[in-house]
Amino acid sequence: MSPEPRFDELIHAPTRLSLVSLLAASEWADFRFLRDSLTMSDSALSKQLTTLEEAGYVEIRKSFVAKRPRTSVKLSPQGHQAFAGHVAALQEIVARSGLAVLPDQVS
């Protein structure tokens, strides 16, 4: 079933778009992977993640692996839904304009 197109300003901000896109393709991702992939500082990434967490879009888990702290992040079901709606909205914009777009339906 296709999700309802729903443009999401929270996701569309450039850094968060990249961040949520990484999380949308993952079951979970390590904080360091996100930081390195997006070439951000720890504090800048934490700030973005807090914004997304407050919106209910991500879940942040802290654990210890071999006595080292590890922070992992996953997109919540609400985050997946918002992302799916945003993808559909963007595809609709592109389709209406007649721009070529790769076929990509939301499952």
Next chain:
Amino acid sequence: MGTFLVGKYIPEGEVMDIPPIDAELALAEMRARREQVVETNLVPDWFWRAMGGMMLAFVAAVESEIRWLITVGTVVFTIVMAAMLFALFRKTRLQVRQDLLGLRGFVAIVAFSVGLTAVGIGLGLTLDALSVPFPGALALLPVCLGLAFGGPMLMAYLRKVMLSRPLASSR
């Protein structure tokens, strides 16, 4: 009918205010990030070749029936395999979304594993029945070639499958 965006009411139609080129660029960024996640999760080519080579060397050492060679072979095999797995999983910093793999990906992995196992066992038993020397090592040769060359091909196929999936999952 309209919609609300961050507390602001936007009438229908006005939601589509962002330029289409920006929308397309955003979609391209989403696809690039998904590709990055998929690439990060694939087993590297060196692992397949090293695993094939190590298995062949280990079985050859066992079939030599030379005691010290068997001992050395077993120890080296165990240490190198453990080191390889450690190197592989040490850098695991994310898990790809499971539904990207889907049934096609799962079937490909099972077919690859079962196929190589069947070839190895079938050939080994046949060579043994024919009293050919070193049946295990000889039977493992095509299996190792399958790992060394088929492993990267399997990864390329899984990459293609995962990138052909929809960008978003509505779960």
